Amino acid sequence: MGIAHGWIAPTLKLLQNSNREFSLTTEQCSWVASLQDFGRILGPILSIWLIDLIGRKKVLASCTILFFFTWLLVVFTRSVAVIYAVRLLYGFTAGLNDATATIYLGENSKPKLRGIFSGISITFFYAAVLIEICIAIYFSYETVAIVNTILSLLTFPCIYFGVEPVQFLVMKERYEEAENNFNFLRGVRQTDKTEFEKIKSDIHEMLIKKLTFKELIATPSYYKSVIKVLILCTLIMATGSAAIFSFVSITFSELNVLQSNNLTILFGLLQFASVCCCSFIIEKVNRRTMLLISLVFVTILHACTTTLYYVHKNISDISHLMWLCFIAITMYSMIFIGGIIPVVFAIRGELFSQNLKNVGGAFAVIGNSLMAFCTTKIFLLISKRFGIYANFAIYSIASLFTIIYVYFFIPETRGKSLIEIQNKQNNI
16 A cells, blocks of 8 residues: 555656656646546445455455556556556555455454554555655666565465454354454453453444444434535545645656655655654544644645745745745645544544444545545646646645634544534534
């Protein structure tokens, strides 16, 4: 996942109007960057049905095979149409992997370790992003594709020989296998079966209370939660994260500060540093407060970036000040990764009741992915027609609207029980 995420920015810069046998126009770059977000819409929807049919582990193993074939196509293909298909397939697989991996990790971890393992997984994701940026910059297009193909293939046995979560095995009434896996995950054979029996009881209760679409639209606490999170995730992505990362190398090439490749590596390094620090903050401050403060900084940073690019393009040559754009863009990315995304994920998990998590999470990804697709698709087109500053002006306005929405419609969830949160939902 992190490999493919880190591949796109330096590769688009390499292929944009290059003298290579295989190059991309501005229009083609916009499609290559954005189609992955369009593809992500279908993955989580399919996961709602698939993970309970064949199991979490098999879904994740299937994702590694799909990732392998996407990179294999990149190795042997020099067709723009096939690259479009590859990005769509990658987006679909990434969406399916995201939705399934979250459930797999949560079910296979002890309650007190879930936050730690979630933090570790995010940290490794951005470590892979940083490594991939470096590889894509210093090695050829073909070499990078081959390395990524091999890494995807090596991932398969790691997943295939993993442990299927106890919850799925209980759903399928494979109780002996479920108990064996439970004992393996705990490290010793449990003589006290209270926890295992509690899991069985919770799963049986969940199956009885399985949510239907009719119940979703008829229950205020359900549809209010889904609508709120859907709007929040959509507005958050409207601040430009997907587009900025996809075209960060192209954007930095206009700064004339350092080589854009060096700036891109530094950008990835600071992203990784931000992720490492965020886990120490999330549980120490109120969710809503942290989100509002982060969005205020984001609005200011985007406004500063807009001003600098506009002045440089239309009023006066301020090349000596353009390094401030790198700082503003990088700080935005750090705040988004370290101060916004973890909070939004936490709020999403707390606004959804247990039987709503799968369906609600799918709707959240739909809103997130559609907005990411739109912002990425139009980034280069707006830059070419008006200038890069116009994109950041839009992001600044979107950030301001998000502040207003969070202030009036998103409740504080830290330290509150699910019942308290649902009661608050019904009163808003």
